[in-house]
Amino acid sequence: MVPLFSPPLHRQRHQFVIDFIKRNKPKKVVDLGCNECTLLRRLKFHREIELLVGVDINSAAITKNMYELAPISTDYLMPSYDQLSIELYQGSVTQEDARLRGFDLVTSIELIEHLHLADVERFSQVLFGYMAPVSVIVSTPNSEFNPLLPGLTGFRHRDHKFEWTRAEFQSWALQVCLEHGYEVQFTGVGPAPPGQRERVGFCSQIGVFHRLGGRDAARLLPGDNAHEIFSYTLLYSIAYPSLRDNNILQRVLVSEVLYWAEQLKRGWLEEKTGEGEEASALCQTQGGGEERLSFLEEKQTGGEALKGPMEQRGRGTSECEEGEREEAFGTDCGGQQESYRQGRCVCVPLAKLWSCCPRVQALSGSVSHLSRFLLDDPLVRLTQDGSAVLVDDQEQDQEEEEEYDDLEDTGCTEASQCSLSAVQQEDWEADL
Template sequence: MEPMFSPPLHRQRHQFVIDFVKRNKPKKVVDLGCSECILLKKLKFHREVELLVGVDINGTKVRKKMYGLAPISTDYLQPTYDQLRIELYQGSVTHKDARVRGFDLVTSIELIEHLTLADVERFSEVVFGYMTPAAVIVSTPNSDFNPLLPGLAGFRHRDHKFEWTRAEFRSWALKVCLEFGYEVELTGVGQAPSGQQEGVGFCSQIGVFHRLGGRDGCHMSLGDEVEDVFSYTLLYSVNYPSLHDSNILGRVLVSEVLYWAEKLKGKWKEEMTGEGNGAHTLRQPEGGEGCVSERCTEVEEKQTACGAEKRNLVEQCGKGASEDQEEEDEEGFWTNGEKRQDSSTLRRSVSVPLDVLWSCCPKVSALSGSLGNLRRLLMDDPQVKLSQDGAAVLVNDQELDFEEEEEDHNDLGDSGYAELGQRSHTAEQEEDWEANVDLEDAALFTGQ
């Protein structure tokens, strides 16, 4: 049997909120009656939201699902400049708390029908008079629709204190607007069968309230003394990784620099082994963006050669060096502080100029902002070794056996061995009636 609503009604209500968020791009959103955080889990993917808050009187339900809102591994591996903080509180929507004032959007999905009428008055005062959000979305069952629901006797859920008709909901909404300075659009989700929509309306009726004057038209009827009210209990909070965090920015930048330095070193070595055209230039690596081939001559002229005949982007240093030559090397390529490891071994470093990295790697330039910033950000990182003048990244190439290198020197001749200089009460509760309709697919229209 086909379900009565497709998608199920609770999903249509959530999608209504998501569509609103996509259109209006609120930065601060609070969901009253968040329960098991189903709506929050959907909203966290809309990264225009910078602060996402859930409030529910049932702390047990919140604790049960709150860790599902934590960042996942890809959020840490590929952070963006988007910022998101999530906070979950235990508290009543009839109580005030300064931490949820002045938001761009407040949602109350199938909540107010669980309150007594006296608490509805307090809810109105807290949400519209105290919290003063720019927009509020309130959904509640429409009792005019109830005769179309098969097998329904009484309210849709045993905890409902009332279920308003469309006229009653409209009356409450207009009263709120007059008292607290809002305007409202009445709509809903869950359409009636063909020909009956006008007579009964939507299964869930929705009021979308907008504060008069927009985000700057804050209507304060309760005075400033409420600023110090903190009645909610914080259950969970988390900041998603963002490139606005200097530590995270530094980690991602270093990761990119080391990756591209190794890639550029490998590309140069391929060309030097004869797979290229024999020219000692650094060309654009496969999959890279931008090209630095036109700058290679300029880069070559900036490099210090160990021998007069070995001027290039990458050069071998210290091979069979005398004490004088070693001293000269220290001033040139031995800037990583790793000279001869013992009497028979020598560590080679490849020097990758920062301006080459800057030109080859758009992400490196985007993250650092300028060549000067790039040098400054890398300077104090223990994973990165810079040349003495700070103009190049030093990448370890390999350890060579010094004595074997001497033996092979005559065979190698001037072969070009070289080194490069080196990222509510309760949450939306599924009504008893809805659970039967959506989960058991048992409810059908009977031609009414």
Template sequence: MEDPIFSPPLHRQRHQFVIDFIKRNKPQKVLDLGCSECTLLKQLRFHREMELLVGLDIDGATLKKKMHGLAPMSTDYLQPSDDQLRIELYQGSVTQRDARLRGFDLVTSIELIEHLTLADVERFSEVVFGYMAPVAVIVSTPNFEFNILFPGKTGFRHYDHKFEWSRAEFKSWALKVCLDYGYEVEFTGVGEPPPGQQESVGFCSQIGVFHRLGGRAVCNMMFCDDAEDEFSYTLLYSKNYPSLHDNNILQRVLVTEVLSGAEKLRRKWAEETNGERDAADTQAEGDWEERHRASEQHLEMEEKQTDVFLLVEIPSSEVEISVNQMDCKTLQQAEQQRGFWRSIRKLRKKICFGLMAEDNRSLGKCVSVPLAVLWSGCPKVRALGGSLSNLRQLLMDHPGVTLSQDGSAVLLNDQEHEEEYDDLEDSGYAEARQCSHSVEPEEDWDANV
């Protein structure tokens, strides 16, 4: 009935009114009375100004059917919020007391009271404003005066409505509530009438926004009494959303950021280092080829030489390759294979990095990324860690992170060089080593280096 007249639909306008109020006032604890299918709650969960979001309805079957729609989504786990949020659903009547729903910052009652008898409205007033005593209450209800604008409509808007108040009747009830329970109220509404009829019929849904006199301080004083607590409602659903206030979640997110940041730094350093070495590699390749040509000339003169030695200069070290019982033709064929040269070139780089050292060959080579560098270069790591010492402590307790012995740096496997070593073995260099050792088994390539 409402949807064809209003754009956006009237129920969305009512919900948006609540959302706008929450954005302005930022209540931490919000309770929606008569939450029914949880439509408003599903919208409010995306506005993380609050830490507790609760729904109450007398229809438990509907709550059980709709409550799973309030569960966190996958993005809530992948990107946990800095803010805490807990959602609870209760089955119960707004005319009954329950101590768990006292002292909220905001209670909403959207199109609810018209479903109560007038006697129950009195009990509703006493429970909500007198017992729950929230800081603020938003109550919306149909404006009976607006009904004349619905063509062909007689009576109330819904078969379950026990009454529908005029603006004067709603105002009279609201002012009595303020007088009895210490609130003040402002009147507004949603669903504007056609131009020129605002004064005569008012809003389609009239809204009263109640504020407790004295605000939060008065509420806190009220709950210091020794009255016995009452628990009338049944808890049907309770869920904590992923939050960085949970130490386990904080640690998981922090570790992900640390490893990601460390890997980015490792790659950056590797690119800079490789860029500096490329020029040296080009020069070294030219020197090697020049010396290799000289070696070929020597082989042509001594075709049947038993032992042939190639000397390859490498910065700060020399590698001597012994090729036994190999004639010139066989050597030349081997040298024509590009894979052989690439293997030697990669080996040269490995020796420069010290990756072939005997003490590292079984454990692999690691890159050390200081925590202080991560702290200064990664804002999210800094925000999550809180302090450098706290960051170190969180990482020390996590099995997915390897720290240096003094705990000052993250250790990463140098995967780039491990892959190069695998390429070297696949290129046929292993067979060349085996050939060179066939005559002198006591020789060890790594030992010579």
């Protein structure tokens, strides 16, 4: 059978929501009647959303699919600055729950027709009166389109309690706006064949509601001092790893510092020994960091490059303090201090790490901030003045082991042991 719609109608409804989110960038979104979490699984990739919530009366449908909303391994290996928390609740959309008040967007996709008409009024009061979101998207079947659906008799789904005409849907929507202070635009997805659109409209009709006064009005919710109601059961909750978490930021930054310190050490050793002509180009090629930094370079704030996390928190040092720290390092942020040897270690200056490695720059914000991050971390060894990372020179250790092996091969070690044994024997005899 040839599909009536391409892409399928449910995907068109979900794409309508996604396009709305791309334009309006809501931070808190709840999907009423989330069922198998299909829409939520697509919305989790839109990181302008910070809190994503699903509600459904069918707990089995949620628990069967909720783990598909969990972070994947790359979310932990390469966390971004974006924040995302996901919560799933079991409950009825005709019941109030204080945790769902004041959201930026509420979606109700093909839900209202599953309610008894007696419950629709209660649903309207809970959604527009109690939850009072900034925006609402409601979609429902358009019964005028049904004659164009081949083989359909009655309602489109056995659980539907009603299916509205366009006039009935618009009458309900306009009454909601009048009672609760919203305005609405009507549209839909699944267009009728050419020449019949005016007569039957869209297969799924959609109302997009906006609260009068927008976010400012939503902050003044009625009954804020009333007793909070928690009627829903929390089934699932997960917070995605984010670089705004100081512990995660510390872990990722230390990992990057250790990786690039080792690369810079190897490049410096090759350059000193003349074994690698390409080593001197390590900083010029950003240490290969462009690919590792791709997700950070794509993030922009107001057209400017992403600031370091310390600046984002407002914890940055003053320009005077910054200058004093960097003067102590003997370089400014753009400087290229030379690595040097100290005992069995190679010292890689923080200033060189910062200027050569774009991701270290983006994560730390400045050389002084980098120093503060690393100062007390047990995985990183710094020089006494805190200006460089100490990296073990494994090649020197290997050379010493080879020299020791050579001594064993020449019999020097054995001879020394024989000599020592003879001396000890003489001493024992003298004591006797």
